[in-house]
Amino acid sequence: MQTPKYLTFIFLTCFGFTSSLQAQFGFSHEIGAIIGPVAFQSDYGVRGDIQTNAGNTGFGIGLIHYMNFSYRADCDCYATPTYFNDHFKLRSELSYNKTELKHFGKWVDPDRTSVIADQLRGMRGSTAVTNLGMQLEYFPLSIRQFSGTPGAWAPFISLGGQFSYYKPTAYSTLGPGLGDLLEVTPTKYIDGVTNESGTVWSVVSSIGTRYKLTILSDLMIDLRWQYYFSNWVDGLNPNPDVYKENRANDWLVWLNVGYIYYLD
Numbered sequence: 001m002q003t004p005k006y007l008t009f010i011f012l013t014c015f016g017f018t019s020s021l022q023a024q025f026g027f028s029h030e031i032g033a034i035i036g037p038v039a040f041q042s043d044y045g046v047r048g049d050i051q052t053n054a055g056n057t058g059f060g061i062g063l064i065h066y067m068n069f070s071y072r073a074d075c076d077c078y079a080t081p082t083y084f085n086d087h088f089k090l091r092s093e094l095s096y097n098k099t100e101l102k103h104f105g106k107w108v109d110p111d112r113t114s115v116i117a118d119q120l121r122g123m124r125g126s127t128a129v130t131n132l133g134m135q136l137e138y139f140p141l142s143i144r145q146f147s148g149t150p151g152a153w154a155p156f157i158s159l160g161g162q163f164s165y166y167k168p169t170a171y172s173t174l175g176p177g178l179g180d181l182l183e184v185t186p187t188k189y190i191d192g193v194t195n196e197s198g199t200v201w202s203v204v205s206s207i208g209t210r211y212k213l214t215i216l217s218d219l220m221i222d223l224r225w226q227y228y229f230s231n232w233v234d235g236l237n238p239n240p241d242v243y244k245e246n247r248a249n250d251w252l253v254w255l256n257v258g259y260i261y262y263l264d
Contacts, residue, residue, distance in 0.1 A: 029263040030066035030089075034222065035059070036256030038097045042234035043246045044125060046105030055104045060254050062095030062131075068262070070143045086143050091135045091158065097254065101125040101234060119186045122174040127234050131226075133162025135204055146212060154210040154218075162204055164228065167197040168235030188246075192238040200230040210260070220258040227251040 038060045045052030069085035103120045106112075137158040139146070146154040170193050172178040178185055179193025208222035231237045233250040240247035 028068045030068055030260050031263060032064045032066075032218075032220070032258050032260035034062045034064060034095070034220070034256040034258035036254060038099055038252050038254045040097075040099040040101065040127065040234065040250070040252045041248075042101060042127075042250050043231070043236035043238065044101040044123070044234065045103050046107065047245065047248070049105040051104040056099060056101050058097060058099030060095060060097035060256060062093055062256070064258065064260070065092045066090065066137075066260070068143070070147065081144065087139050089137045089139070089143070091137055091160070093131065093133060093135070093162070095131045096129070097131075097252070098128040099126060099252075101127065116186050119172070119174065119184060122172045122184065123170070123178065123186075123189075124173060125168065125170040125235050127166055127168045129164050129166045129233065131162045131164045131202070133160055133202075133204065135160030135206070146210070148215070150212050150214055152212045154212070156208055156210070158204075158206045158208075160204050162202050162226070164200050164202055164233075165197065166200060166228075166233045168233065169195055170235040188238045188243050189236060192236060194232060194235055194237075198230070198232060200228050200233060202226050202228045216262045218260040220260055222254075222256050222258065224254040224256065225251065226254065 036059070038058045039053055040056050040058060041047070041053075042056065044056055067090040069088065069090075070081075102124055108117060108121045135158040137156045139154050139156045141154055143154070146152050170178055172184040174184040175181075177183065179189060179191065182190065185193070204224060204226045206222050206224040208220060210218040210220045213219050228250045231240070231246075231249045236246075238246045
C-alpha cells in the first residue's frame with residue numbers, strides 16, 4: 001500500500017492543529033483503527049446485479065481521530081452540558097481501500113459466445129484509493145451517559161467529505177491495447193479506459209453504533225456510503241451520452257469494524 005506523502009502530511013498536520021486547539025477549547029481526543037470489506041460500484045459488471053456486488057469486493061483499512069466535546073481534557077472534567085457537546089463528535093480519517101474488478105452478470109454468462117462477450121470476460125481491473133477527510137457524527141443518545149457506562153450502546157449517523165487519491169489499473173487477458181484496440185476492447189470502452197492516477201472529492205455518509213468496552217475504549221461497527229465526484233476512479237468511463245447505463249459516477253459501500261481508545 002502506497003499512501004501519497006502529502007495526504008499523510010496533511011493528516012498529521014491536522015492532528016497537531018487539533019492538539020493545539022485543545023488548550024483553548026478544552027475538548028478531548030479519541031483515536032482508533034478500522035477495517036472491513038468494501039463493495040465498489042463501478043463500470044465493471046451490471047448495476048444492481050448480485051454477482052457484481054458480491055464479486056467486485058475488496059477491503060479497506062483506516063486510522064481515525066475524534067474530537068470529543070463532552071469532556072474537557074484541560075481540567076479533567078465534563079464540559080458544561082449543551083446539546084451540541086452531548087450529541088456530536090468530529091471525526092478525522094486517513095483510510096485506504098483496494099478492490100479487484102471484473103465483469104459479472106448476464107453479458108458474460110457462459111452461454112454468450114460473441115466476440116464482445118469474450119472481450120468483456122477478458123477485461124480486468126483494480127483501483128486503490130487513499131482518502132483523507134472529516135465527518136460530523138450525531139449521537140441521538142447522550143454521549144456523557146454512554147462514556148461512563150460499560151456495556152452501553154451508542155448509535156450514530158454521520159455526514160462529511162473526503163479528498164481522495166486514486167490509482168486504477170485496467171488491462172485485458174486477451175492482450176495489450178485495452179481502450180485503444182478493437183481486437184481486445186468492446187466498442188463502448190474505446191477511449192474510455194485509463195491507468196492514470198488522479199484526485200477527487202467525495203461525500204461520505206454512514207450509520208453505525210459504538211459499544212462501550214471499558215471506560216477508555218469502545219468497539220464500533222459502521223456502514224458507509226461514499227460517492228466520488230468522478231467516473232474515472234475505477235479506470236473506466238464510457239461515453240455517458242451514448243451509454244446511459246454507465247452515466248453514474250463511481251461509489252462504494254464499506255462495512256467496517258473498529259477499536260477506539262480515549263486519550264484523555
